[in-house]
Amino acid sequence: MAPRRAVSLSLKKPTYAVCVVGTEMLVNVHRDVPRGAKTFRVSASSKVEVLMDYDSRRVAEPTGKAHWPLDANVDVVISVDTASKELNDLKVKVSYFKQQEEDPLGHSVLYLTAVDISLDVDASRTGKVKRRRGDKKTWRWGPEGHGAILLVNCDKDSRGPGQPDLYSSQPVSLDDLQDMSPIVLTCDGPDELFDRHELILSVSLPDSRRVRVFCAQGGTSISDYKQVLGPRHPSYQVERQPGEREIRFCAEGLAFPDTEFPGLVSLSVSLMDTAPLPEVLLFTDTVTFRVAPWIMTPNTQPPIELYVCSVTDAHGSNEKFLDDMAYLALKANCKLVICPRVENRNDRWIQDEMEFGYIEVPHKSFPVVFDSPRNRGLRDFPYKKILGPDFGYVTRKLLLSGASSLDSFGNLDVSPPVTVGDTEYPLGRILIGGSFPKSSGRRMAKVVRDFLAAQRVQAPLELYSDWLSVGHVDEFLSFVPTSDPKGFRMLLASPTACLKLFQKKKDEGYGEAAQFAGLRHKAKRSINEMLADKHLRSDSLHVQKCIDWNREVLKRELGLAEGDIIDIPQLFSLKGAYAEAFFPDMVNMVVLGKYLGIPKPYGPLINGRCCLEEEVRALLEPLGLHCIFIDDYLSYHRLQGEIHCGTNVRRKPFAFKWWRMVP
Numbered sequence: 127m128a129p130r131r132a133v134s135l136s137l138k139k140p141t142y143a144v145c146v147v148g149t150e151m152l153v154n155v156h157r158d159v160p161r162g163a164k165t166f167r168v169s170a171s172s173k174v175e176v177l178m179d180y181d182s183r184r185v186a187e188p189t190g191k192a193h194w195p196l197d198a199n200v201d202v203v204i205s206v207d208t209a210s211k212e213l214n215d216l217k218v219k220v221s222y223f224k225q226q227e228e229d230p231l232g233h234s235v236l237y238l239t240a241v242d243i244s245l246d247v248d249a250s251r252t253g254k255v256k257r258r259r260g261d262k263k264t265w266r267w268g269p270e271g272h273g274a275i276l277l278v279n280c281d282k283d284s285r286g287p288g289q290p291d292l293y294s295s296q297p298v299s300l301d302d303l304q305d306m307s308p309i310v311l312t313c314d315g316p317d318e319l320f321d322r323h324e325l326i327l328s329v330s331l332p333d334s335r336r337v338r339v340f341c342a343q344g345g346t347s348i349s350d351y352k353q354v355l356g357p358r359h360p361s362y363q364v365e366r367q368p369g370e371r372e373i374r375f376c377a378e379g380l381a382f383p384d385t386e387f388p389g390l391v392s393l394s395v396s397l398m399d400t401a402p403l404p405e406v407l408l409f410t411d412t413v414t415f416r417v418a419p420w421i422m423t424p425n426t427q428p429p430i431e432l433y434v435c436s437v438t439d440a441h442g443s444n445e446k447f448l449d450d451m452a453y454l455a456l457k458a459n460c461k462l463v464i465c466p467r468v469e470n471r472n473d474r475w476i477q478d479e480m481e482f483g484y485i486e487v488p489h490k491s492f493p494v495v496f497d498s499p500r501n502r503g504l505r506d507f508p509y510k511k512i513l514g515p516d517f518g519y520v521t522r523k524l525l526l527s528g529a530s531s532l533d534s535f536g537n538l539d540v541s542p543p544v545t546v547g548d549t550e551y552p553l554g555r556i557l558i559g560g561s562f563p564k565s566s567g568r569r570m571a572k573v574v575r576d577f578l579a580a581q582r583v584q585a586p587l588e589l590y591s592d593w594l595s596v597g598h599v600d601e602f603l604s605f606v607p608t609s610d611p612k613g614f615r616m617l618l619a620s621p622t623a624c625l626k627l628f629q630k631k632k633d634e635g636y637g638e639a640a641q642f643a644g645l646r647h648k649a650k651r652s653i654n655e656m657l658a659d660k661h662l663r664s665d666s667l668h669v670q671k672c673i674d675w676n677r678e679v680l681k682r683e684l685g686l687a688e689g690d691i692i693d694i695p696q697l698f699s700l701k702g703a704y705a706e707a708f709f710p711d712m713v714n715m716v717v718l719g720k721y722l723g724i725p726k727p728y729g730p731l732i733n734g735r736c737c738l739e740e741e742v743r744a745l746l747e748p749l750g751l752h753c754i755f756i757d758d759y760l761s762y763h764r765l766q767g768e769i770h771c772g773t774n775v776r777r778k779p780f781a782f783k784w785w786r787m788v789p
Contacts, residue, residue: 265414
């Protein structure tokens with residue numbers, strides 16, 4: 127209920143007032159009272175509800191023809207529940223008495239005009255606007271929460287070149303309206319009342335840069351829509367037509383939550399009496415929106431599109447790799463999108479350039495690509511080729527310095543949904559790589575980290591990846607879906623597991639089986655030689671310590687047990703202070719449902735089979751997964767990347783609705 131507005135009565139002449147439906151008005155019966163009056167009585171039109179507000183410990187409610195005492199602290203509160211048909215068609219009469227049975231000493235009369243003013247949105251999150259008289263100012267998370275939601279209108283519904291729709295002060299198409307959230311202003315009452323009263327729709331000056339509101343004036347075609355709130359337009363005098371009881375608006379978000387913007391935007395409508403000077407505020411109704419966050423999708427979500435670049439440069443063509451990706455996409459029933467050389471400018475690292483996610487309100491959802499600040503050959507691809515109808519775009523720019531390797535989005539991942547103690551993360555947790563705590567190493571740019579944290583729904587977790595030359599989390603971890611109750615396993619690269627496997631094969635008499643057999647471009651190394659190589663062992667054990675540190679953090683922060691983790695054999699060697707994969711890094715895979723595109727490790731052949739491949743199959747295929755080993759040695763591994771680095775996957779959004787969680 128809105129705060130009570132007070133109106134004072136007069137014995138000399140009638141008082142006229144406007145009462146807003148659903149609100150309470152305090153009638154001051156004590157200001158102008160006949161001399162000698164001790165009691166009073168109130169009568170009113172049938173459509174006016176009268177409530178006496180008093181302290182029952184001091185005043186007894188009158189019975190029969192008894193009156194209320196004037197000297198007690200008794201307030202008269204009135205309300206109405208329907209709008210007036212005519213001006214001043216409701217009446218409240220206050221009669222004053224000296225004694226209980228005597229004739230009245232005088233009367234005060236209040237003529238009321240009831241007006242129905244309400245600003246309503248989809249606060250119940252059903253996809254439709256419903257009238258709500260409860261709390262509309264606050265926004266609450268959770269299954270029992272309330273509050274409307276805005277999409278950042280960051281797609282481009284117009285054809286041809288151009289910016290996202292949010293930069294246009296006019297809706298670009300009828301489809302564009304579907305990306306907006308509806309608002310309904312009820313303004314029911316006598317037309318004459320609005321000749322001397324104004325309705326003002328407003329937003330705070332800071333929020334006017336984060337939301338734009340349109341009104342359809344005179345029709346429903348695109349040309350009828352006019353911007354009424356937005357940048358440089360914090361208020362709007364509503365143009366109500368005679369007899370108009372509802373005015374419809376639609377709103378779009380202009381900015382994602384970020385460091386200085388928690389994501390909440392409030393709109394208000396105010397009823398102003400313009401007859402006196404200055405104008406008098408009679409009533410305000412306020413609604414609050416939350417801007418929908420950008421949400422990442424983990425490997426456990428079904429794939430929709432697999433992206434890969436076609437390149438031909440000094441390192442050769444990746445045509446065979448593209449064929450392998452086509453086969454993998456076919457098996458997974460996933461569309462393959464090949465970015466041609468003219469668009470990638472021989473930049474093959476499409477995972478590093480961008481990350482796919484989505485945004486959602488109850489009535490609409492669409493994918494949004496997050497463009498990294500790395501800005502190499504693929505820098506224009508997300509904006510020029512992916513941005514389009516119902517496909518949004520967002521980025522964060524570095525202001526002072528160039529991007530480091532850790533700003534590439536191979537260094538950005540997200541876990542499946544997890545529960546940690548009593549805390550649920552139904553959309554998983556974002557994982558990024560950085561420096562060891564309290565060290566001064568490389569970190570992902572603050573503007574990106576701040577953006578990810580501000581979304582609030584995937585609680586970012588920073589891991590230690592600065593020990594790697596490239597420094598990306600996808601070099602030592604991945605997630606794969608499973609059909610058991612857990613729903614996933616976390617894969618970690620494991621030098622210890624690899625050394626144990628090689629020692630086992632040596633003990634079985636296969637010490638001369640060679641790593642890199644079948645590769646013309648790499649010298650072979652036997653199991654015996656690798657086990658005897660003190661530097662390789664020392665380097666790999668150093669890496670194991672780095673991975674083990676992350677392992678404990680991940681177990682603690684994702685609520686994982688050892689049984690949820692699978693160690694994938696992998697060796698590393700140090701180049702200076704930083705580690706690189708000694709053979710193709712199998713954890714750096716692409717996951718398409720139950721089909722895994724894994725870098726072919728070229729491990730020692732035993733009985734004609736790669737022992738590393740056989741080990742990985744034994745670990746993963748019992749979980750219902752299909753391991754497809756793909757040769758990426760020349761086209762990716764030799765360039766310090768693998769299959770995950772050279773691919774990108776758009777996945778289905780979560781069925782879970784983000785607003786039902788409690789961050």
